[in-house]
Amino acid sequence: MSKLYRESAEKFIKFVNSSPSPYHGVEECKKLLREQNFIELRETSPWKIEQGGKYYVTKNHSSIMAFAVGGNFTPGNGFSIVGAHTDSPCFKVKPISNINKHGYLQVGVECYGGGIWNTWFDRDLTVAGRVILKENGKMKHKLVHIKRPILRIPHLAIHLQRDINDKFSPNLENHTIPILATEVAKQLQHTTGDSSSEKSSEITCKANAHQPALISLLCEEMLCKAEDIVDFELFLADTQPAAIGGVLSEFIFSPRLDNLVNAYASIQGLIMSLEESFATDPNVRIAVLYDNEEVGSQSAQGACSKWTELVLRRISPNSQEDATCFERSLAKSFLVSADQAHACHPNYAEKHEINLRPALHKGPVLKYNAKQRYATTAVTASVIRIVAEKYGIPLQEFAVKNDSPCGSTIGPILSAKLGISTVDIGGPQLSMHSIREMCCTSSIHQCTQLYKNFFVEFPAIQKSMEEM
Ligand SMILES: [Zn+2]
Structure with a gap:
């Protein structure tokens, strides 16, 4: 069994190391789907959806819906859905980021989501994201990931802040500006006649809003000219790759476990499920990953968007003969909202209620909240319990x-918007929203298996729900 855990964990680690931004995460999912002959659909084109067909559609290059139409699907049948999110808390480069202070060349950044920001200090940072280039008068979206440490947010020495171990609360505007270079090194490059830096200092256009050295590095990486850069969305990321850890090799130490664990497990679960009963499945199997969960999901590509409904309508359209196909489809559908859960921390066990202390290795966590911050009900939990058993x-x-305050996720949003039965679940982890989080190797295998078997089993379970 542990060999299975190890293999799944290693595949996941590869995925996470290649996904430093939501754009990269979606690209990695597309690669996995294309290997299985999923066909890319465009929102702007007409679709021809066929029984047994496998498709995916993206939004903003940062959200993706992959779906496989069961061999016995007809409009009016249900959607078996596993949903997760592609984004994680991080710093994002500001639209004008050029800051020069006290001989340092710095990059202005904005907080994205609710990160534990002090974990970003003294890390070897880089940038990753997407750049909009102009090519022959057309716009082009290009991914970029600089794979060496180019940025750093240094701590202030303890000698200058003796109380740092009692309280550390950096001002998020003033104290988190990463350093890219020094004026001294830049001038030295000039006097030694390094032509690339000569060129970079002359950069004009939109790129002028940013450090010339950063722009010239991006150009080098993307083989483009500075004047071709129209705009970009760049996120800071740690350069330290994810790793298997612990003396018994049972942990995953990694950035972005929340929520790439479930993004990966839902896509893999969908793919693996196709080997079983797909030819006779009356439902459509869907893995959907959203951007912007960490900032409230309120965007065209977020879970609050009309996008989900519009795509689902195109899969199960109403017709003149039957004006309620879509409505009946939703009534027969089920959403597994998959997002990471808090394992009980041995040094802060009092933060968890005595009966509700999820542990590493002990399986995916059903999340309940009476105030509906999680959408789980007795019925929806039972669906998962039946599959898991x-x-x-x-x-x-x-x-x-x-x-204690409670987090939330895409589950309550989508269940309210679509009126769809929903369960909230996720793998147990520690250090949630730190730059480097921690979970267990068994989690990847368990989540993947759970989502896979949900796809396989749900149509039969749905029948018993209907008869309840
Ligand atoms: Zn999350």
Whole structure:
């Protein structure tokens, strides 16, 4: 069994190391899907959806919906959906980021999401994201990931802030500006006649809003000219790759576990499910990954968007003969909202209610909240419990203490928007929203198996739901 855990964990680590931004994450998913002959659909073109067909459609290059139409699907049948998100808290380069202070060349950044920002200090950072280039008068979207440490947010020495171990609360505007270079090194390059830096200092256009050295590095990487850069969305990322850790090699130490664990497991679960009962499945199997969950999901590509409904309508359209296909489809559908959960921390165990302390290795965590911050109900949890029991996958439960704040995710948003039965679940992890998080190797295998078998089993379970 542990060999299975190890193999799944290693594949996941590869995925996470290649996904430093939501754009890269979606690109990696596309690669996995294309290997399985999924066909790319464009929102702007008409679609011809066929039984047994496998498709995907993206939004903003940062959200993706992959779907496989069961061999017995007809409009009016259900959608079996696993949903997750592609984004994680990080710093994002500001639209004008050029900052020169006290001999340092710095890059202005904005906070994206609710990160544990002090974990970004003293890390070897880089940038990754997408650049909009103009090519022959047309716009082009290009991914970029600089794979060496080019940025750093240094701590202030303890000698100059003796209370740092009592409290460390950096000002998020003033104290988190990463350093890219020094004036001294830049001038030295000039006097030694390094022609590339000569060129970079003369850069004009939109690129002028940013450090010339950063722009010239981007140009080198993308083989383009500075004047071809129209705009970009660049995120800071740690250069340290994810790794298997612990003396017994049972942990994954990694950035972005929330929520690339579930992004990966839902796509892999969908792919693996196609080997079983797909030819006779009356449902459409869907893995959907959204951007912007960490900032409230309110965007064209976020879970609050009309996009989900519009795509689902195109899969199960109403017709003149039957004006309620889509509505009946939704009533027969189910969403597994897959997002990471808080494992109980041994040094802060009092933060968890005594009966609700998820542990590493003990399986995916069903998330409950009476105030509907999670969408799980007795019925939706039962669907997952039935699948998990049949395949020997352990499950755990979580609800916050009454005196503690509660997170939320795409589950409550989509269940409210679509009126669809939803369960909230995710792998247990520690250090959520740190630059480097921690989970267990077994989690990848367990989540993948759970989502795979949900796709296989749900149509039969749905029948018993209907008869309830
Ligand atoms: Zn999350």
